[in-house]
Amino acid sequence: MNDMSPDKKERSKLAKWSRRGFIGAGVLAGGGLLIGIGVRPGNPVGALSPKVAGAGENLVNSWVKIGADNIVTAIVPHCEMGQGAHSVLAQMLADELDADWDKVRVQQAPTDGSYVVTDTARMFVAPFTMNAADWIEPTWNGLFTQIARMADAMITGGSSSIRTTGQHSMRIAGAAARGMLVGAAAQSWDVPASEITTENSTLIHKASGKSAPYAEFASAAAHQPMDQTPRLKTPDQYRLMGKSKARTDIPAKINGTAEFGIDAVPEGLDLSYAAVVRPPVPGTTVVSMNAEQAKTMSGVLQILNMGNFVALVADSYWQAQQAINTIQIEWSRSESPILTMDDQYAAFAAALDEAGETGGDEAAKKGDAQGALASAATTIDAEYRVPFLAHAPMEPINCTAYVKDGKCDIWASTQVPLMARSGVAETLGISANDVTVHHPYIGGGFGRRLGADEMSMAARVAAATGYPVKMIWSREEDTQKALYRCADLARMRAGLDESGKLVAFDHAFTQRHDPAEACVPAMYDIANTSVRVAPAELHLPFQAWRSVDHSQQGFFIESFIDEAAHAAGADPLEYRMEMLKGSARHVAVLQKLAEISDWNVETAEGHAKGVAMVESFGTIVGEVIEVDMTSGKPRLVNAWAVCDAGYVMNPDGFKNQIEGGIVFGLTAAMYGELELEDGAIKQSNFHDYRMLRMDETPNIEVALINSGDVPVGGAGEPGLPPAAPAFTNAIFAATGKRLRMLPVAKQFA
């Protein structure tokens, strides 16, 4: 391919790059080399300094500043929502910079177009550019910085921070800054740059015995030429990367000082508080309301009919919520014919009926699945279904807004601060430059905070009242009136030859969002595959939910592979191994998994193990779950996971993410379900939308394999997809009962 001109396909990919597509997508693993660009064209430190640097601090390039006290601060464009990106991105920059880790700090980049995540955007829309030759790199960098700015691409999602911004921005920025410091010292000491070495934030010229802290040359360094393609370290030279450095955000999170969006208390502002009620059935609006009682309640300041929601502003959130609960609202009738989950599943079934055995949109095709099914020695078929799920982040949805003199300030926990800024500007009819978005720590995202609606709602309320308002959604509002992981129905058929080998696989379902490859069991060697989508209407609005399509496809595919293994009379782990023979990485993961989970050792009476494996967001994860069925109900005993992400930057942080992904996946598998009644969601809070708790969580052991030589994989999402199928496969192993729908608990009630 000619580096200069993207071919037609890539052009159309660029054209199709919508914000939503970008948000929802897991960023695909792109090229193999660590060449990217972290430094902004033209090194705009002059314009940026007032935004990010304080007194005595010198910005060397966009991503790093050095204080007079020799403190190195990494300016990180991604949000911190528990995934550890702040800390690990700083680790990567500091390593390339040879900075003293004890003197490294992290600063959240401001909500400003200068801090778009160019490389996250780039890897998604044009992965083919990630391997560009040095001479063309500055061109791509300039182009994608422009594109990312246009799309407000300041996004945290897709398990992408480390493998995009980390690999292709922070490391380059660190290495480039190091080169600039060396250049400045070489000039001042009048020695060749090649004779200067660096360690622990110190420049050293051995021959002359000269040495100086980085701080001494930080200001001069900013004027040095900046190498856009500096030489990066190889793994044997890493000092910080690959080490389990303690996360920098943790100390504040254990003593109550960490500030989340909901904690915003803007200085000098006297806040009022808003509670809101949104339509119980999506898309409906307020027809009338009776707020007589609310008006008389103490603390109530204003009651606002905003058309698509009602807001009540009071002196305290509690008063606002109490009062709004008394308002009777009549909502317009919904057009949706779907009133119950039976209706929703019937809509899915109708679409699949119409597609039949060969119809629908082709998602993947290899060989002749229909022909191979017809001639197979054994065929099996099954229908699987999964329900709608809420994200339920621990921090309820909230936003503080103040609109004054045509300007607006927003404080919010958001995964997309720049999009929030544009959304608010559009809502208020003002320029984005007049909107300032402050975004502190996020109390859980999981995809829920990839939209800007809440910020626009708060801005409307603040504009209507004229004073600063903190809007807080009750837990019930967020459970019932938000955006959701989609429900779906899948029909699968498999053909086995005489030896039991899987030779045909046909998979049809109705919901396909991102990543596009989630529905294809590409890692397995199956000669004939057909994957088809028969799109059907969703009653509830979709939102990317941790691991997106992998969350349902992992369950569909890995359960059905298990069915095939049992139909073949084979051990489910061996059966998978056989189909993965062509990939040493996958085989190694399964071998290690068998080893740490004692797969071949007899389990205790009433216990059984199940296995599943999914490759997602660039990381291969195999999991084994052990259940205890002695009481007749499933109890989770142990979970083992083996992950190959190519190279892990912070092993303990990575494990924490995998552990979290497993608990998230098992929570959904055990309890997760939203039901509909008259088109509205029935479940409302943690008593009926249950979470796994301490006493229900299995022991978890995670092992990592650094197979190297491949692009680095993600951490936040890949732990989730294998959890549900490994769990239900274990239940099958224990009881012979195949669970083809979720959640599990109610099937043993």
Next chain:
Amino acid sequence: MANFVLNGQAVTIDADPNMPLLWAVREKLGLTGTKFGCGIAQCGACTMHLDGDPIRSCSTPVSMAEGREVTTIEGVSGEAGNGDGLASAIQAAWISEQVPQCGYCQSGQIMSATALLRDNPSPSDDDIDAAMRGNICRCGTYTRIRRAIKVASGQAQPREEEA
């Protein structure tokens, strides 16, 4: 008017006696370390101590605190700490085991753990389950919380950071 002792300091606030302690402390007294998660005593994010016992402050009216001692995460932490070193041992274990992810539930987790270890310096797994099952962690840090409680109570060795 409500009068109680907050983290060792006498406070008087003008609040509806039915207002939950959570909101009185967060909004009227400005201590935001205690979190709102569910509002119905299901998640434990709002855990405070009332005369030393863990309570769900989202479902405890200020009137119940009248004349009593209320302790929040800010109260057990740092200089203002309770002096018995327990909370600092717990917080040190939370760091060595790198427990938090988003961190939003962790004030509540630490308040529950502090109450547990005060009454039971060497809790078993079942004791930990019983004391901690009221605290949800949506990020799923339960196995680390369990380990940190064992480290804090001297039943396990802290994790060593890889140099």
